[in-house]
Amino acid sequence: MASEGELGRKWDRCVADSAVKLGAGFGLGIVFSVIFFKRKTWPIAFGSGMGLGMAYSNCQHDFQSPYLLHGKFVK
Amino acid sequence: MAARLAPVAKFLIKGGLAGAAVYVAYDQGLLGSGTQGAEALKKAQAALPPVIQEWTSYLGWELPPTPKFDFSPSDSWNKGVQSVMSALSVAPTRACEYTVEGWKYVKDLVK
Numbered sequence: 079m080a081s082e083g084e085l086g087r088k089w090d091r092c093v094a095d096s097a098v099k100l101g102a103g104f105g106l107g108i109v110f111s112v113i114f115f116k117r118k119t120w121p122i123a124f125g126s127g128m129g130l131g132m133a134y135s136n137c138q139h140d141f142q143s144p145y146l147l148h149g150k151f152v153k
Numbered sequence: 154m155a156a157r158l159a160p161v162a163k164f165l166i167k168g169g170l171a172g173a174a175v176y177v178a179y180d181q182g183l184l185g186s187g188t189q190g191a192e193a194l195k196k197a198q199a200a201l202p203p204v205i206q207e208w209t210s211y212l213g214w215e216l217p218p219t220p221k222f223d224f225s226p227s228d229s230w231n232k233g234v235q236s237v238m239s240a241l242s243v244a245p246t247r248a249c250e251y252t253v254e255g256w257k258y259v260k261d262l263v264k
Contacts, residue, residue, distance in 0.1 A: 085227075086225070086227035086228065086231070087227070089227040090225050090226055090227050091187045091191045094190060094191040094194045094195075095187040095194075098183055098190040098191075098193050098194050099184075099190060101183075102178050102183035102184060106174060106175060109170070109171060113167045113170055113171050114167060133190070136187040137187060139186075140187050
């Protein structure tokens, strides 16, 4: 598996995940706006922003994953 | 008694709906890792055309077949970069050719 192929796959996953998280955050923002916040706009923006932030965090973790070491605490 | 219970019941129903929405989003893998999100998108892409087809046939509309959205952004980007670079590499040669042709055209006009 070529490393540039793996990098391309990570970018594809990142873009797909960003689209999904943005959509989910937008949708949940609409739900909360309608149910709790009297159809104001800010929950929608907040939800979309949260979705984008979660996607950014996932992408960052995915790109950094070869360099992250998972240790185990041995007593 | 009923007047006091009504707002509580309303809040509980609203909370239940919001909680159900969040749970469904979590259960479908929309709030998980990047791999889960990509899988959820693939499932949605596979499930959408039959649903559209079913609804259009139910409503009696004739729609063209839905285009496939299955493409790789990284592949498209790489192809774009390759096209741009190959165009840039032949640009000086093409510029010379077009200049010669243009000069010849102007000379023929002036004759």
